[in-house]
Amino acid sequence: QVTDTLAKEGPSSPSYDWFQTDSLVTIVIYTKQKDINLDSVIVDHRDDSFRAETVIKDYSYLVHVALSHEIQEDFSVLVVENVGKIEIVLKKKENTSWKRLGHPLENHNSFIPKKDTGLFYRKCQLVSKENVTHDTKLFCLMLPPSTHLQVPVGQHVYLKLPITGTEIVKPYTPVSDSLFSEFKEPVLPNNMYIYFLIKIYPAGFFTPELDQLQIGDYVSVSNPEGNFIICQLQELEDLFLLAAGTGFTPMVKVLNYALTNIPSLRKVKLMFFNKTEDDIIWRSQLEKLAFKDKRFEVEFVLSAPTSEWSGKQGYISPALLSEFLKRSSDTSKVLICLCGPTPFTEQGMKMLHDLNFSKDEIHSFTA
Ligand code: FAD
Ligand code: NAD
Numbered sequence: 001q002v003t004d005t006l007a008k009e010g011p012s013s014p015s016y017d018w019f020q021t022d023s024l025v026t027i028v029i030y031t032k033q034k035d036i037n038l039d040s041v042i043v044d045h046r047d048d049s050f051r052a053e054t055v056i057k058d059y060s061y062l063v064h065v066a067l068s069h070e071i072q073e074d075f076s077v078l079v080v081e082n083v084g085k086i087e088i089v090l091k092k093k094e095n096t097s098w099k100r101l102g103h104p105l106e107n108h109n110s111f112i113p114k115k116d117t118g119l120f121y122r123k124c125q126l127v128s129k130e131n132v133t134h135d136t137k138l139f140c141l142m143l144p145p146s147t148h149l150q151v152p153v154g155q156h157v158y159l160k161l162p163i164t165g166t167e168i169v170k171p172y173t174p175v176s177d178s179l180f181s182e183f184k185e186p187v188l189p190n191n192m193y194i195y196f197l198i199k200i201y202p203a204g205f206f207t208p209e210l211d212q213l214q215i216g217d218y219v220s221v222s223n224p225e226g227n228f229i230i231c232q233l234q235e236l237e238d239l240f241l242l243a244a245g246t247g248f249t250p251m252v253k254v255l256n257y258a259l260t261n262i263p264s265l266r267k268v269k270l271m272f273f274n275k276t277e278d279d280i281i282w283r284s285q286l287e288k289l290a291f292k293d294k295r296f297e298v299e300f301v302l303s304a305p306t307s308e309w310s311g312k313q314g315y316i317s318p319a320l321l322s323e324f325l326k327r328s329s330d331t332s333k334v335l336i337c338l339c340g341p342t343p344f345t346e347q348g349m350k351m352l353h354d355l356n357f358s359k360d361e362i363h364s365f366t367a
Contacts, residue, residue, distance in 0.1 A: 010057070010058070010059050010111075010113070011032070011033060011056050011057055011059060012032050013032075013061065013111040014029055014030055014031045014032060014033075014054060014056065014061040014111065015029075015030050016028060016029045016030070016063050016109070017030070018101045020092075020097065020098055022092075022095045023091060023092055023095055024089055024090065024091060024092065025071070025089075025090045025092060025098060025101070026087055026088070026089050026090070027052065027063060027087070027088045027090070027101070028085060028086070028087050028088075029041070029052065029054055029061070029063065029085070029086040029087075029088075030084065030085055031054060031056055031061070031084040031085070031086065032084055033056050033057075033084045034081065034082065034084050035231075036054075036056070036079060036081065036084055036086065037079055037081060038077060038079055038148075038150055039150045039151070039152040039224075040054055040055055040056070040079070040086070041053070041054045041055075041077060041079070041086050041088075041148065042055075042120075042147075042148065042149045042223055042224075043075070043077060043088055043147065043148040043149075044120065044122055044146065044147050044149075045071065045073075045075065045090075045146040045147075046122075046146065048066045048067050048070070048102070049064070049065075049066055049067075049105060050063070050064070050065050050066075050067050050071075050090075050102065051063070051064045051105075051120070052064075052086075052088055053117075053120070053223065054086060055114060058113055058114050058115070059111055059112065059113055059114060060111070060112060060113075060114045060117045061110070061111045062107050062108065062109070062110050062111075062117075063108065063109065064104070064105040064106060064107055064108040065101055065102035065103060065104055065105055065108055066102045066103050066105055067090075067101065067102040068098055068099070068100050068101065068102045068103075069092065069093070069094065069096065069098055070092075070093040070094070071090045071091060071092060071093060072090075072091040072092075072093055073145050073146050074091070074145045074146070075088060075089060075090045075091065075146075075148070076088075076089045077089075077148045088148075119158060119169075119222040119223060119225075120222065120223050121158075121160055121220035121221060121222050122143070122144055122147050122149075122220065122221060123144065123218040123219070123220055123221075124141040124142055124143055124144070124194070124218065124219060124220070124221045125141065125142045125216060125217070125218055126139065126140070126141060126213050126214070126215055126216065126217050126218070126219065127140045127141065127142045127193065127215065128140040128215065129213075129215070132197060132281055132282065133278060133279055133280070133281055134278055134279075135199050135200050135201075135279075136197055136198065136199045136200070136246065136279075136281055137197070137198055137200065137211070138175075138177070138195060138196070138197055139195070139196045139197075139198055139210070140177070140193055140194070140195050141193070141194045141195075141196070141219065141221060142192055142193055143191075143192050143193070143194065143221070145192070149194075149221075149223070149224075150191050151174045151194065151224045152224055152226075152228075152230065153228065153230055153253040153254055153257045154226055154228025154229075154230070154250055154253065154254055154363075154365070155173075155224040155225060155226035155228060156171045156172060156173040156174070156224065156225060156226050156250070156367075157171070157172060157174065157194075157221050157222045157223070157224050157225070158170065158171050158172075158221075158222040158225075159171075159172055159196075159206075159210070159219050159220065159221060159222075160219070160220035160221075160222070161206065161209050161210065161213075161219055161220070163205070163206070163209050168205065168206055168209075169222075170206045170207075171225075171367055172196045172198060172249070173196070173249040173250045173365075174194045174195060174196055174249075174253070175195050175196065175197050175249055175252040175253060176195065176252055176253060176256055177193075177195045178282075178285060179252065179255070179256065179282060179285045179286065179288075179289050180285070180288075180289070194221065196249075197246065197248070197249050197252075197281060197282075198210065198246070199245065199246045226365070228250070228254075228363060228365065230257070232335055232363060233254070233257065233258055233261075233262050233335065234262070235262075235264050235333055236258065236262055236264060236265055236333050236334070236335055237264055237265065237266045237267070237327075237328055237329075237332035237333050237334070238266060238267045238268075238269075238327055238328050238332050238333070238334045238335075239254075239255075239258050239265065239267070239268045239269070239334075239335050239337070240268075240269050240271070240324070240325055240334070240335070240336040240337070241254065241255065241268070241269070241270040241271070241336075241337050242271050242273075242316065242321075242336065242337065242338045242339075242340075242348055243270065243271070243272050243273065243337075243338075243339055243340060244272075244273040244274070244316070244339070244340025244341060244344040245273070245274060245275075245279065245340055245341065246281070247338075247339035247340030247341070247344070247345075247365070248272060248281050248282075248339075249339075250337070250339050250365045251270065251337060251339065254337060255268060255270070255296075259293060259295065259296065264333070265295060266295060266328045266332070267295055267297070267328050268295055268296045268297070269296075269297045269298075269299070269324065270286065270296075270297070270298045270299070271299050271301060271320070271324050272286070272298060272299070272300050272301070273301045273302075273303065273315070273316060273340065273344065274300065274301075274302055274303070275302065275303050275304040276302060276304055276305060276306070277300075277302065277305070277306070277309065280300060283300070286298045299311075299312060299324065300312070301313065301314065301316075301320065303315055315344070315347075316344055316347055316348050316351065317351070318351050318354065318355070321348075321351050321352065321355060322355060325355065325357075334357070334361050335361060335362075335363060336352060336357060336361060336362050336363070337363050337364075337365065338352070338362065338363070338364040338365070339364065339365035342366075345364050345365075345366065348364070349362065349364055
């Protein structure tokens with residue numbers, strides 16, 4: 001429920017309503033916000049429980065009911081952006097008139113800070129698994145047809161598996177299926193697939209179990225989390241991406257989004273830190289992209305190269321950064337994204353502050 005304090009401090013509470021025709025039931029959520037889109041709402045229908053979570057800034061609005069009648073498995077979600085309205089259209093199993101939508105379940109009609117909501121999971125099926133490097137694989141998971149979920153750019157989800165009787169949870173960042181996916185026809189129109197680039201650590205706790213899954217097996221996927229907001233990219237001119245190892249994963253969608261949707265963008269430069277050449281994820285795709293799109297440049301830096309490597313070497317350093325981070329003009333709007341092992345990210349942040357980049361110009365991806 002909305003308390004006085006919340007109403008004063010946060011955005012005003014959304015509300016919902018519903019109406020029906022002979023064959024359809026439409027649930028309408030009035031968000032009272034303009035900057036919403038299909039990423040803003042996550043819908044799950046399971047047995048007779050229907051759950052729609054709308055994320056508005058740092059708050060979450062929940063419609064959670066046991067439906068009074070049965071519905072078909074699939075449904076559609078529409079967003080009327082200019083009035084901030086979300087419509088969820090359910091198909092009735094039988095053409096009878098519903099007297100009520102259903103009865104309220106836990107936290108129905110509540111509007112609470114997102115940090116106070118627990119993570120909600122749904123089971124997704126492993127559809128494919130493809131080797132990318134000697135230890136990193138591209139996993140494709142399929143959402144159930146009774147779920148609407150789109151992971152926003154720069155956000156991660158948690159994967160959950162039962163391991164020796166305990167449920168274990170680890171965060172992973174969805175990627176596009178390739179760096180060129182915007183040029184391909186989508187396989188299915190309604191975003192049913194989520195892709196992950198995951199490094200398997202033989203001595204790790206979670207990833208060897210994940211690697212054991214067979215096609216058709218299930219893994220639970222949570223709602224998205226993360227503090228990257230897409231408006232950090234608005235009006236941007238120079239985007240610098242500093243990625244180490246699988247710290248490349250959040251950069252994939254940021255890169256695709258920026259190149260496709262930010263008209264002001266002049267330059268995107270990725271500095272990609274790895275141990276050896278064999279560890280570089282999607283190297284040929286990155287080189288191909290740099291060849292095709294003149295705004296994009298990539299530089300590889302290896303910390304344990306072979307003697308044949310003629311490129312840059314070492315860990316992240318002030319010398320590497322000051323040479324790499326050249327603005328296209330003195331006043332250009334810049335964003336530097338940073339992700340990798342904790343010492344890499346911490347050292348990188350300190351170096352960027354020392355180079356006089358402001359907090360607003362830096363985004364580090366962490367849990
Ligand atoms: P762990 O059991 O955590 O072990 C990892 C490695 O460390 C192993 O080699 C292990 O032997 C070693 N190790 C473990 N404990 C110790 C110790 N005490 N001392 C020394 N060595 C030790 N990873 C991806 O591959 N792709 C992603 O998209 C991705 N996204 C992420 C997003 C976020 C927000 C965060 C925080 C992490 C992300 N990660 C990602 C990392 C991921 O969450 C896991 O940490 C990773 O998969 C390792 O899990 P694990 O249980 O298999 O290994
Ligand atoms: P890795 O061990 O293969 O190392 C890759 C590069 O990181 C190295 O070549 C080096 O340049 C740099 N590096 C490693 N240790 C360093 C140190 N102590 N100081 C400075 N630089 C160092 O990396 P990996 O196994 O692919 O691990 C990737 C890391 O990224 C994991 O810790 C993972 O949790 C993290 N990650 C975080 C997010 C996120 O927070 N959103 C997303 C994806 C991955």
